[in-house]
Amino acid sequence: PLVANVLFEFDRDGYRDSRTDSLESIDRALASIAAEKLKLQGDTLVGHADRLQGSGFYANQALSERRARTVREMLIGL
Structure with a gap:
């Protein structure tokens, strides 16, 4: 697996x-x-927010999901 952050x-x-x-x-x-002439079989996107929980769990969960969606859109646009 390849990892990109x-x-x-x-x-x-x-x-x-x-x-x-x-x-x-x-x-x-x-x-x-x-x-390496490999074929990408799939990907897994994981979004994270900070662990401070200043705005609460649900705010961080929503931020994490939006971040993962942004990266998905970046990859689709490549």
Whole structure:
């Protein structure tokens, strides 16, 4: 399995809120697949928020889901 982490600014979930250097991890993972002539069989997206629970569990859960959705949209757009 290849792992790529996309980090977002605090309490943000949009494409422009993702950290540029973390987007490079997706590029490296996809380049590795291409270089080794592999076929991507599937993917698993996992969204996370902070563990502070300042806004509560449900707010963090919603933020995590929006972040995963943003990364999904990034991958579809590639």
